[in-house]
Amino acid sequence: MGINAPVLLTFVTIICFASTSYTFQGTASFYKPPYVPSACNGYRDDGIFIAGASDALWNNGAACGKDYLVHCTGATNQAPQPCKSKAVRVRIVDYCPKGCSGTINLSEDAFSMIANLSAGVIKVDYAEYYKKWEN
Template sequence: MIAAASDVLWNNGAVCGRKYRVTCIGAAYPGVQPCKAGTSVVVKVVDYCPKGCRGTIDLSKEAFSAIADPNAGGFVMCCRAIME
């Protein structure tokens, strides 16, 4: 699965190709519980998320829907780099 990185991680493209384990840990909006319990995904950063990106990592639709309700619009995540 793939993702784009915002300025927080991008570092002039240094993170391109790196993998991250992403877990949904809570709601971004009141009254919504988007997380699929006990799930996480491993994504590979393949692109830059331009200015206005609403998070640290912008997940592909496939990655997002694997760990959260795609209709939720967003969620709070925990992401950890995977060292290979």
């Protein structure tokens, strides 16, 4: 029993659009430890895969506790090939006020998973991470 090619093509197209419809483009910078205190949780240790949200994500604190999947897509400066071939999942625990050099300000540990630290600021795709994706 063969697969109908037009049906398969339609299905693949729908999956591709569904997977990219909640992806946003922006920039990421990083900050060095210590990672406390934070705007969301005070002096609680939230681990090392965390981030601060700029005004684009912050939404008056509604971003606190949300997880994002962040993937490096390129350089914002002359850094040659800053990206590594990984994505990193981070939790928003802090606010990055006006003047923040990225849409999302990753912990140094998180940034180093997806890019070379020498890049400083990188282009990224990011999407809110939902636990249902784990199943």
